[in-house]
Amino acid sequence: MKSHSIVLMGAIAIAGAVAMPACYGSPSTNAPSPASGRTAWGDPDLQGVWRYEGAIPLERPAQLEGRATLTAEEVAARERVEKEQAAKRLEGLEGAAVGRRSIAESPIRGNEYNSFWQDHGRPRQVSNRTSLVVDPADGQIPFTTDAQKAEARSAARYGVGPFESYLDPDTGERCLTDGVTGMMWQGPNGGHNRIVQSPGYVTILHEEYRDRRIIPIVSSDINSGELAARQHGAIRQWFGDSIGRWEGDALVVDTVNFLDRTNYEWANIWTRPSESLHLVERFTRVDATTIEYTVTVEDPTTFTRPWTAVIPITKLPDDIQIYEYACHEGNYAMPNLLRGGRTEAARTSSR
């Protein structure tokens, strides 16, 4: 495994936000609490702007093999590093000057050339967990051999190309999407999401690419046959066809009928949809400012077995907004990339 896909997370920060507890509990010890309010029509209220602010890598780093948790000393050391780096970002420093000297040390792939995208200033929350992936137990995404090759290829081309046509940049660079799998918590900007509830619907607005999921809520006693019938599969979409239901206070969202977009370039292969992708997401409000978000990813096209990640997501203060993300409308990078590709091709052929 390459190291730089291991650490995938939105960094970062919004000035003036509230301080958060330093450590997230391990998922197995989180007891659902009735802290959340209710909507006027009686559903658990998940509304607000949410973001992943943790520093837990998606996959367990090789040097922590066999360890699901860090020691208290290791957690304290990481907290110091996060605070130092946040302070440097607040001073306006970027990339290596923040303290990460290579792409491999970046929280997201391509941090160095893309670091101007990031919000700055708020330290990420350190946890004793060593990976967001909790199943398989080794904390690794169970890629198929083909998907491993695709992931290696994707890593090799990131920020480098070739960029011979508009089909060569990845889906994010094309202003399409980075996919549903990481939408609730991933993204250079930290994966800001606004949840709005109305009777019969939970809608999630993801700031990046203005991704939007309007999730119809069905009766909690619907059986799997009825679910399948509703998701009849005639209309495949990038974000699939989601059905939500309440299991107690937890929102469970079942999504199938994704488009096959494995033929496009993806910044991270694990977020790409195929027709066999099946996502089950669970949103559990564990306290006033935390949702424990669990996503189980099943797709034999990309993975040898289903895998599950548990991700603590933080509620931001009420004055934090989602802003317009006009990516395609201002995608000057696309013509510039293609112009660069042609210039390079001309230089190569004239040699």
Place this chain on the structure above:
Amino acid sequence: MRPLFWIVVIVASAIAGATVWSQVPQSSAAEPYAAPRTADGRPDLNGIWQAINTANFDIQAHAARPAMAIVPASPRTDTPGLVRATHVDLPAPSVRPLGAVGGVPAGAGVVEGNEIPYQPWALVKRKENADNWVERDPEIKCFMPGVPRATYMPYPFQILQGTNKILMAYEFAGATRTIHMDTVGDSPASTWMGWSRGRWEGDTLVVDVTDFNEETWFDRAGNFHSEALHVVERYTPVSPHHLMYEVTIEDPKVFTRPWKMRMPLYRRFDADAQIREYKCVEFVEQLMYGHLGVVDPATGTINK
């Protein structure tokens, strides 16, 4: 029995239809329609809505015409004495293969008084826009449509009433507006879809929209605005199945006075009606970028 049954059904339907119809234009009738309430006591505008008119072609009254992009027929000069006396409009070469699909249906328009009070320079620009429609209309490039155009494009949109925010989720280009029903700060930047603050006036949702950029149009006919655009929208339930949509346009840099549009919006009743994805970015990349790369994906040609 059977014929009588059908007569009853038909008469009943006619009466029901007439009842609904009579309610549509009469938003200020003696006994106004009272909208149902949400659980927190607000008028309930939740649902999937769509305009059914030709405003997206041209918000003003217009006759049917062969295409949005028009070229004049060439004068017939090869035969002496037979120069054509009258002007003939033809579809421009860029849209000609579309035939009747590329035609423009007539429409009464949605502008109050049918006059858009352009300043003289702006009227010139509007004509330039229309003459260069294929190159200039942001709809063609899958750019966010702006307000109010998003409302009357030929795609549905959904109103989702949350506790402090109301979402308007448009199908076209996946654009979404957040209507802030609570107090929020100012927009940090100009935007395509505006910065929307909402309030209730009786059953009417009033949305004050500011902080636009100057990139969006009102229709395919080249009607435009500047970044000084200020839009006030009024969504009034007038039956279980209709909203009356009234919008006031103010832009002192482009118009000589505020002006208004008005149209009904219809509830979508289709089984399984929902807002689908219309991620048109990937539909326009070939148009916008196909000729720019080393290789054109549509033709396989190497661009020099």
